[in-house]
Every structure is written in C-alpha cells, then in structure tokens.
Amino acid sequence: MARNLYILAATLLLFALICGGMTFTSGISQPGLPGNGSLWKTIALFLTLGGLLVALLGMMTQMFEQVERRAEERKEQQRSGRRGNPLG
Secondary structure (H helix, E strand, O other): OHHHHHHHHHHHHHHHHHHHHHOOOOOOOOOOOOOOHHHHHHHHHHHHHHHHHHHHHHHHHHHHHHHHHHHHHHHHHHHHHHHHOOOO
C-alpha cells in the first residue's frame, strides 16, 4: 500500500510543478485558462502540501508494515526455537 501512496504523492507533486510553471506563462492566449498567476500559485501550493502529506503517510505506512513484519518473524523464530529445544 505504501507504494501506491508514493505514486500518488509523485503525481501530486508533478501537477504542482506544472501549476507552478503556469504562473510564468500567459494564459491570455488560451481560452478557459485562468490568467491570474496567484490562482496558479495557490493551486501549486495546495498540491505540494497534499503531495507532501501523502508521502508522509506512505512513509508511516511502510514503517508500521516493517515493524509488523519483524514482529511476526520474531514470533516465528521463537516458536521454531521452542520446538527444536526439548528442554526449554
């Protein structure tokens, strides 16, 4: 699941870069595009914050999955150690 969150974060950050680039182009020649640069900057800011938040969630998810996996491996090692040692 963490990989999906990383892909989503990368996509949001890519769109933020595109919106940031739109602040430097004139949208007057393109009908339907907002020509106000501050609107593009605001959109880029929200996309950047969203991308960073999703990346943080991806890292936290991966860390918790790793902790859970290691705990399971430790339990399996303890179980196999008890079976191999008849005195313990």
